[in-house]
Amino acid sequence: MSTATRAAPARTGTGAGQEGPGGGALTGTGVLLRFALRRDRVRLPVWLAAVLLVTFSSLQQATDLAPDDPAEAADTAATLGGPAMLAMTGPEHYLADPTPAAVLSMLTLGYAAVLVGLMSVLTVVRHTRADEETGIAELLRSGVVGRHATLTAALATAAAADAVLGLLLAVLLPSVGLGGATVGGALLYGAALTTVGLVFAGVAAVAVQLSSHGRTASGMALAAVGAAYALRAAGDVGPDALAWCSPIGWIQRGYPFADNRWWPLLPALALAAGTAAAGYLLSTRRDVGAGLLPPRTGRATASAALTHPLGLALRLHRGLCAGFGAALLVLGAMYGSLLGGVEDMLADLDEVRAALTEAGGTLVESFASTVLLIVAVVASLFVVLVALRPRAEETAGRAEPLLATGLSRSRWLASHLVAALGGGTLVLLLGSLSMAVTGAAATHDGDLGVRLLGAGLAYAPALWVTGGAAALVYGWAPRAAPLAWAVPAYGFAVGYLGKLLGLPDVLGDLSPFGHVPQLPAAELRWTPLVLLTLVAAALVAAGLAGFRRRDLDPK
Template sequence: MSTATATKAPAPAGSRTGGGALAGTGTLIRFDLRRDRVRLPVWIVALFLGTVSTANNYKTLYADPEDRASVVTTMDSPAGLAMTGPRHYLDDYNFGAMLGHQMLGFMAVMVALMSVLIVARHTRDEEETGRAELVRSAAVGRHAHLAAALTVAAVANVVLALLLAVGLGGLGIDGIDGGGSLLYGFAHAAVGLTFAAVAAVTLQITAHTRGASGMALAVIGIAYVLRAAGDAGGNDALSWLSPIGWAQRTYAYVDNRWWPLLLCLLLAGLCAAAGFVLSTRRDVGAGLRASRLGSPVASDALSRPLGFALRLHRGMLIGFGAGLFLMGAMYGSILGDAEDMLKNIDQIQEALEEIGGATMAESFASMVMIIIAVVASVYVVMAALRPRSEETGGRAEPLLATGLSRTRWVGSHLAVAMTGGTALLVLAGLGFGLSGAASASDGGLFLALLGAALAYAPALWVTVGVAVVLFGWFPRASAAAWIVPVYAFVVGYLGRLLQFPAWMNNISPFGHVPQLPAAEMSWTPMAVLTLLAAGLVWVGLEGFRSRDLETK
């Protein structure tokens, strides 16, 4: 007699873990935090220190009530309000109101950028590289990746909010109290959560990380423009269409209103829910927007290394170009008010006197040019390191297996980085020149400001050279190229205000650029920087030619 043995069918993956569509979320959260163990602390500490140091500087720069009253007079203009925030902060312009007015809108953009990059990195980038499909073949639910990414973004924002609350509240500065600091910190977190959820929607639309991030960044730009237009024109309806406007209308340190943050949380919840729903309507690795059918035959440009590299960089180049043109136009709009705005601030006056210049507008423009050049250098670092991402993504190996030489392949990306960076300076100079000449009622400023922007091109080329040297000889340390733009901003802009030693500025390639339009043009440093850039590029290319290619 035989006995039948019943075999119980294995439970579904989701049942084994008890998570269903969210199975494995906890493990992915720990994994994402592990991957971002350096990236997230750098973001959080940089944003925290930037805010705290600014608050401390306010106490020094605007020590007297007369100084703050002078700032109120200057800020109470369309251009001033567009650059800062709503006018209500100006009614009682203590140090807390000044911090909320001048910093909250700017820092909200930075927090939104951090949140978008976190979500895109741990969702769409995982799908694009094929890792998400591999992970989801195990006991991992459909929504686990997105849920984990949103949770990591939420953790980063809440940690930043608590640090700001404790750090600012402990400064002991008049007008910056504990309750206002807590609201100020969580206003950042609310904006960050909102745009993390926006990214959860945009990443469902396209199959590419850069496209998803670009759409989310465009939403951030629209939100900022709506806020700026509403505050400048006195049209609150426009500002209330922007999450950044909602955060500013908490009036931290003034009225301490918490309820506008509920609007941010409501929008974040709706967008996150939409992201989860939309993710069920597409396949892993695909997007809701169907890819356009291309031509069966590649164009002549795409069949050449330079044309193909330009196609890869096109979206990022267009985005930076639009942003820098707008940035230049916004700074130019306050150029005519620079003298009234800064006349009572001793530290800035000293910095501007060190720069020189026939007028305050010229000195101020020279200082602003450093900021514009640093933003352009962010693009050139990203573009110069694109070959590294192509290599680690396994896309360089099949290209170089053909007759394409390593030098031509890397050189095409470097050519786009260098010419693209120069084009960005031209666009920024055009925006700054057109707006600045109109604001200062001086048509001669247009060409002067355009030339001042172009003067930084050799410094951008040196930045590209540093990046290619690291890529060629020390590929695992390629991210160290970001030190160049960060250091240039710290010593070139903040260093003048904080009176850093002159030798620190000389280490940066941006420190050797003539301070146009305030200073006279000097061609020697321009030639030296150009030769240095050429030498660095050659050294980097030699390193890449002599090392092994990272393969998959």
Template sequence: MSTVTETAPRTGAVPDRSGTAGHPLAGTGALFRFALRRDRVRLPAWVLATLLFTLASVNKATQMAPDDPQKRADMVKTLSGPAMLAMTGPEHYLSQLTPASALSLMMLGYGAILTGLMSVLTVVRHTRADEESNIAELVRSGVVGRHATLTSALAVAASANVLLGLLLAAALPGAGLEGATTGGALLYGAAHTVIGLVFAGVAAVTVQLSAHTRAASGMALAVLGASYGLRAAGDVGTEAVSWVSPIGWIQRSYPFVDDRWWPLLPALALALVAAAAGYALSTRRDVGAGILPPRLGRPSATEALTNPVGFAVRLHRGLFLGFCAGLLLLGAMYGSILGDVDDMLKDLDDVREALAKAGGTLVESFASTVMLVVAVVAALFVVMAALRPRSEETAGRVEPLLATGLSRSRWLGSHLVAALGGGTLVLALGALALGLTGAASAGDGGLVAELLGAGLAYAPALWVTGGFAVLLFGWAPRATALAWAVPAYGFVVGYLGKLLDLPGWLNDLSPFGHVPQLPASDMRWTPMVLLTLVAAALIACGVAGFRRRDLDAK
């Protein structure tokens, strides 16, 4: 005979979640809080950097709209040149030139780039990157809906963009900027928020297309670059071209001029459509896979791929080509205005004084300052490439390689060759583009060789940047994100420090601060040799640390 015994309910039993387990958004709140916890440093840094980047330009914007009517008319004539419009925004801002409208003209396009970068990297980090590292598969084994991961990633990006918009709207009216009305500031902040949502939606699509993090980021950033390029082409030529770009849409809201809100509506609609497309595409693929089929490789590897250096170069090829294209465009844009520097800066006394500290003519001083920007962008490539070994390690792809006859030093050294050698080539291409277009603009053929040499002078600073990244990888792999502080600090104290009149000793703490500012100043070989020795010491110490520690095995 069998009996059925009734078990008393347990206190604190796990509640029944069967009603939510099948919901496509189940677990979104927990993933959202977890993502915020992971980005508790990264996102505030992005938001504050973009905010400070705008506020640091308030003084410059005030100088661009002088009180004297004749000087203001001259400034309008200078800013209405094709090269300046391509770098800033539509000419309509100059119809009512005030310090506030000058700030909007100068900074809204660049702010869109920074906000777009933040949104793309955030969405990719919490979707495709987690899938590539197999974290998403583990998370989905719990009570997590199919769309929860993408929804939480978009929510994190949207939260950061909304926070940035609110901070900009609150800070500008109190910054002492003439013409900065409350309504204009709200529109200026809302424009940043909306463009950030657009590129978050773009990233939501690209993470579905490719099975690899770098490819997904690259496609989204290519859309960002194309949007800026179309905006520039339309502002110089046919205005209809600018309406193809979402950056062109938000710039035509004209904060502090017309305060038009309606151009933000198509941008917001594009963000919603892109996000919806991302959700639809996510249902057509498996976790870890992409919509686009992987390209078939060769039946057998080429001889270069059997060599560690050749294999590392192949891994970094896409990143290298992307930075080459970006620095060629950056160098060409800045070089095209070298011939107009005297007219462009004739009424900006503070800027002229800051440039005069570098020595040489105004054109040479301006070129040396731009060269620092080129070098910092090249340093970003060096950091990304130097940290690739860390991503290979955490993904579990290093252990099988090192199980063969390949030594740790040789494997890490192959990535260093790709990072430092590729960074030097990227730097040289940016300097060459600046020299060629600058020589054509200024009518001085000698600028080509001078600016190419000025760019290569920053190579030891790039090597120090890469050496610091290797040092962190070898001894403190969990702190490798600190490597980004070197180029960021170099840009702040080297570029913005001149305009903000920061103490000179702050610049001495950056490797970029010890590079001779050619062609405005004379060449000094001692700091070049010392920087090279420091880079060698950092690399040697980092390699030694990697040889001594355990792998982060999967």
């Protein structure tokens, strides 16, 4: 007697964006959210600490800029109300009643909004498009996971970080004893940053649907952050309508600790909801791992340069190099144009003047040496990004086929390090050149322009040490590769904020940027530059040695 057996229906996965049996579009969101928070348990607190540092490091400066004497307050308003300061800070209306809290909001809200935007963008891209590139998303969707669960979990992670930041500021600001820091103003200040974070999380949700590469998606979303800040700056100096085209301009016109207007947050919330909804809609019109924008068709045959590891590395990093080069050209031009008005801008800020001129030189030279550090730190971000690219190639499984050929490990990794160190020097040169040209024009001093160019290039050995540190961590402990970001972050904290906060000089000695002579204010000393170069060479050699001795770590 034969028996007929009916096979049980196979469970359908969600690799193509379909829901599992009985599941909805959001099935599995809670699990993915907990997984994302677990992965970012260190990254997000560091971001939150950075935003809090930007705000609270300016408390004393805000107090000094808002004296009780009406005559001194008028001088402060005249100083902060100049076009250069308005472009760097916020709208002039804050100065109508310049309490310390209102001045703090004017000084820090725009910068904090940029940091929150960066945090939200990178968080959403990390848990969506980056996971699709590495295959994690496809693996997750093979289970019972709804088509919108991944994007929802990423947005919820960013929103949770934004909300925690807003609550921390709302609680801490009224408790520091800052004049005019009311509870209502603190709530608005925190809500403004939470709202702008949601806006850029939504922008990132759209960007990850357009491009099939995480780096491109991040670039598009971060360009939106930069455009929002630029529109805000243009509107504060020129036509006010330009600032109303920017979500950063909207939240600043809530005037926390001044007018305490909540309604400017409404268009920002509407934009956040609209961009998030657009991200969900666009996600249904593409396959997992693909982007809506078609990839550019390449040449039928590869160029001769791509047959060599260095040529391939340069090809992989040329887009990033172009983006950083353009950004530093703009940044250098902006800072250089301010040099002609430094004396007036800092006329009544005695403590800031004293901190800047501590290394010697004129006030203009000291200010230039300080902002050149910012240019160098931004260039070092490029160095770290490129130096850690081999980690992404390794975990994505693209390095193993290359190394299975006659290509040695040392040559492969060295090609990326050459691109990192050489490209970093190039973008540093572009930023320094831009600042030198505009600075010479603003001060009518051609000799200053030449010295500014040399002062910028003096930071090249510090960039090389940064790249060497990234190579060392990647070579010996690849899972700890994110620690390489501590070098530029620490260098900025002690080099730029340390002057204003009066931090001990010994802290600056722990940063490679702290050993660079503060040109053009100080005298050129070759010894620290040579030692930094030797340290960089030793770190690179140690990183190469470590990479040769360990196993690959594909995911």
